[in-house]
Amino acid sequence: MPEDSGHNKNKGFLRRFLDLPTDSIPKTIFVAVSVCLVASMIVSAAAVSLRPLQEVNKLKDKQINILQVAGLYDPQADVVEAFSVFEPQVLELETGKFTDQFDAATFDDRAAASDPALSVALTDDPASIGRKSKYVTVYLLRKDDGSLDKVVLPIHGYGLWSTLYGFISLEANGNDIYGLQFYSHGETPGLGAEVDNPRWKSLWKGKKLADDSGELLITVAKTAPAQGEDFHVDALAGATLTTVGVDNLVRFWMGEAGFAPFLENLKAGEI
Structure with a gap:
């Protein structure tokens, strides 16, 4: 038993962590934090990449409302051209x-x-x-x-x-x-x-x-x-x-x- 304890102490931190049971508290916390970090990065990247499209749609919606309130909106017509x-x-x-x-x-x-x-x-x-x-x-x-x-x-x-x-x-x-x-x-x-x-x-x-x-x-x-x-x-x-x-x-x-x-x-x- 003392020999096993000494052997474990000689292992690196990563090795000791990997040897822990799958349902251990440290591994559970690690997986949860990792998933949160990856998800947040994906959401942030999507938000940044979609922002130009969101701005275009926001402008288009504003133009449609102006066309509508002036009685000029035609769903079949190009909004940008109609708004011109x-x-x-x-x-x-x-x-x-x-x-x-x-x-x-x-x-x-x-x-x-x-x-x-x-x-x-x-x-x-x-x-x-x-x-x-x-x-x-x-x-x-x-x-x-x-x-x-x-x-x-x-x-x-x-x-x-x-x-x-x-x-x-x-x-x-x-x-x-x-x-x-x-x-x-x-x-x-x-x-x-x-x-x-x-x-x-x-x-x-x-x-x-x-x-x-x-x-x-x-x-x-x-x-x-x-x-x-x-x-x-x-x-x-x-x-x-x-x-x-x-x-x-x-x-x-x-x-x-x-x-x-x-x-x-x-x-x-x-x-």
Whole structure:
């Protein structure tokens, strides 16, 4: 027995480890750690290699949503080619004018909103977004003669469980709504997620933002405002807080803190 003990001590660490029973604690821990390390490396490699494809798909989805909200989406058509009819411009919200400070093809609105140098913290924040980018990308759609047909504006704000990101398209007069839809949110399926219901989205077409005096009246609620149905979109059934969130975010972005300066320039023919 002493001879065996001495013999084992003369063995190297690796040899002693290999001689352990298969179900021993050290071997079990070693196998578990090894599997975790290999799996994590595979997942990391896949994430890195797939990132370019994910970015392409993300951009394509955004372009599809812009085409849809402008009434131009054709599932059979090439998305990139169809989207080429739009003229993207980076807009400075405060002045309501376009800027060439950024490349509209690559400017990231959502990243800018979290950049202290490109955004401002909000104290009056009905849309519950915290910070607002000073610059956003808008999309102009022109007719064959070069005159403006529609504008597509990005909007976002908090609902019940999530921030809803979407677009609103307006006619060239800057007041008549052509469409509204969201491309990203985490609202409750069957309730707040009904913002994706085609029937509800169709209610926006033809509604007006403001009256002839310029007062913002668009409302998402159960009952129409005193000014009438032209300014009213029905609330989402059973989703009161999501409805309030959509109402708040639309009114915020269409108001003075959002696109109002741009819409005023649009109505004045300066766009």
